[in-house]
Amino acid sequence: xxxxxxxxxxxxxxxxxxxxxxxxxxxxxxxxxxxxxxxxxxxxxxxxxxxxxxxxxxxxxxxxxxxxxxxxxxxxxxxxxxxxxxxxxxxxxxxxxxxxxxxxxxxxxxxxxxxxxxxxxxxxxxxxxxxxxxxxxxxxxxxxxxxxxxxxxxxxxxxxxxxxxxxxxxxxxxxxxxxxxxxxxxxxxxxxxxxxxxxxxxxxxxxxxxxxxxxxxxxxxxxxxxxxxxxxxxxxxxxxxxxxxxxxxxxxxxxxxxxxxxxxxxxxxxxxxxxxxxxxxxxxxxxxxxxxxxxxxxxxxxxxxxxxxxxxxxxxxxxxxxxxxxxxxxxxxxxxxxxxxxxxxxxxxxxxxxxxxxxxxxxxxxxx
Numbered sequence: 583x584x585x586x587x588x589x590x591x592x593x594x595x596x597x598x599x600x601x602x603x604x605x606x607x608x609x610x611x612x613x614x615x616x617x618x619x620x621x622x623x624x625x626x627x628x629x630x631x632x633x634x635x636x637x638x639x640x641x642x643x644x645x646x647x648x649x650x651x652x653x654x655x656x657x658x659x660x661x662x663x664x665x666x667x668x669x670x671x672x673x674x675x676x677x678x679x680x681x682x683x684x685x686x687x688x689x690x691x692x693x694x695x696x697x698x699x700x701x702x703x704x705x706x707x708x709x710x711x712x713x714x715x716x717x718x719x720x721x722x723x724x725x726x727x728x729x730x731x732x733x734x735x736x737x738x739x740x741x742x743x744x745x746x747x748x749x750x751x752x753x754x755x756x757x758x759x760x761x762x763x764x765x766x767x768x769x770x771x772x773x774x775x776x777x778x779x780x781x782x783x784x785x786x787x788x789x790x791x792x793x794x795x796x797x798x799x800x801x802x803x804x805x806x807x808x809x810x811x812x813x814x815x816x817x818x819x820x821x822x823x824x825x826x827x828x829x830x831x832x833x834x835x836x837x838x839x840x841x842x843x844x845x846x847x848x849x850x851x852x853x854x855x856x857x858x859x860x861x862x863x864x865x866x867x868x869x870x871x872x873x874x875x876x877x878x879x880x881x882x883x884x885x886x887x888x889x890x891x892x893x894x895x896x897x898x899x900x901x902x903x904x905x906x907x908x909x910x911x912x913x914x915x916x917x918x919x920x921x922x923x924x925x926x927x928x929x930x931x932x933x934x935x936x937x938x939x940x941x942x943x944x945x946x947x948x949x950x
Contacts (some may be wrong), residue, residue, distance in 0.1 A: 585800070621900050622941040627927040628882055630918075632874040638866050639808070641800035643816075645861040645868035648831070650770060650851060654786045655681060656758040657863065661778045666787065668772055672763040679774060681759040690752035699746035700738070707731075707738035749768045751844045767791045768859065795853045797828060798820040800843035806833065812867050814848055819862045826850050830863065876922075877915045883908075884933040890923055893929040 659681035714731035717723035773786035774780060797816050801809050814828040828848035837844050843891050848865060850857065884891045888904040896902070906921030922928065927944065929936060936942070 588727045594827060598896050610718065615889070622943040623936075624945040625895065625936075626930045626946075627895055627933065627944050628878050628930040630876045630878065630924060630928055631874045632924055632928040634866060635866055638868045639805060641801065641867070642866045643797040643848075643863050643865050644848075645795055645818075645850075645857055645859055645863055646798050647767070647770075647859055648790070648794040648796050648847075650790040652680065652773075652785035652788050653761060653763070654782075654784045655679075655753050655761055655780055656712075657681070658780065659685070659759065661712060661774050661776050661777055661780060661786075664772060664774060664787075666769050668769050669768070670769045670825075671792075672768050672789065674763060676763045678761045678769075678789075680761070680762055680809070681780075683756060683759045685757045688755050690749070693748040693752040697742070697749050700742040700745040700895060701844070702743050704735070704738035704742045707735040712734040720737055732880065752873060763788070763789060765791050770859070776784045780871050789872055790859060791825050795850050795857055795859070796861050797848045797850060797865050798829060799839060799846055800838070801833070801846045801847070803837065803845050805867060806844060808867050808869060810871050815866050815868075816829075816848065816850060817864050817866070818857065819864070821856075822864075826852050858895040873909070873919055875917050877912070877917055877918055878928055879930050880911070880914060880916050882928050882930045884936075886934075890916075892918075892926075893933050893936050893938075894922060895927045895929060895942060895944060899943055901936055901938055901942055903938065 601862060652722040656739050661682045662682045664678075664679045666672060672678065674875070711731040711734070714723055714728045718725070718728045748865065751944055771784075772791045773784075773788070774786045780943055781785060809830055810833070814830065816826045816828045817824065818826075830846060831845040831849045834845040878892070884893060884903065890903045890908050891903045893901045894904050904926075906918045909917040909919040
């Protein structure tokens with residue numbers, strides 16, 4: 583009996599210790615669960631991005647010279663040599679082509695011969711006039727003879743003057759036999775070949791000036807006002823990262839009958855030698871003074887008896903209500919003009935159930 587009593591006492595003591603240990607373990611697990619960090623309420627967000635209220639419009643254009651002239655000989659003749667090729671850069675005074683000078687030299691020699699003859703005739707007529715005046719002073723001749731001598735002298739002077747001008751003209755014509763560049767530029771076309779007979783003023787060499795370049799684009803009539811008053815920029819397809827300021831210089835007075843667009847020319851004052859003629863460019867048109875706005879889902883707007891606001895989530899998962907300036911409403915979004923910073927994360931769904939004291943976590947989608 584004594585042994586049974588002792589065994590019973592030990593059994594009760596063991597069961598009590600086991601029960602106490604179980605209670606302690608359960609209490610510790612509850613405390614650990616209580617201490618576990620709450621991940622927060624999952625929310626969808628929309629990023630605030632401001633952009634021009636009126637979207638920018640882009641057009642494909644071509645780089646062309648502002649001034650491109652067809653140069654030709656000022657006299658007719660047969661082409662002797664063409665001294666330049668397409669794509670060649672020329673300087674002021676550089677010869678481009680020459681004509682056969684044989685006939686022009688003969689004309690110059692003829693004019694000089696006439697000048698010498700007129701000089702001799704004038705000397706003779708002048709001496710006759712002087713003798714007539716001397717005789718008239720002595721009373722040995724008549725007024726009619728004196729007038730005749732004066733008329734002959736005047737005619738000789740006019741003939742000499744005409745011969746002198748003829749010499750100058752033939753010399754100029756001889757110099758015109760060499761076509762020279764009147765500006766620095768690049769040859770874009772050649773319309774003559776050696777042996778060809780050309781007329782005076784006929785287009786021979788086309789030279790584009792390198793001083794100023796421009797972008798030529800076709801603008802629809804709905805955007806003509808923006809082209810005149812807006813801000814234009816140009817980027818090249820060869821380097822889309824570099825932007826050039828552009829200024830409208832000219833708009834065609836009438837639309838193209840096929841495309842119903844207007845040809846517009848935008849000067850590029852900052853274009854250097856890296857901008858080559860014929861390159862393809864993209865012209866971007868934007869309004870000069872347009873307000874920048876951001877578009878967000880209508881469900882992101884919170885307004886219950888107060889100013890329209892947005893719940894903004896920070897990096898720590900905390901939310902704050904920020905009043906915003908509403909510009910207007912569209913079918914499925916609200917347009918705001920300020921109140922929150924660029925790049926802010928706004929809660930997009932369930933803003934009526936947000937508790938500002940509760941932390942949230944941003945998710946890409948909500949699962950139900």
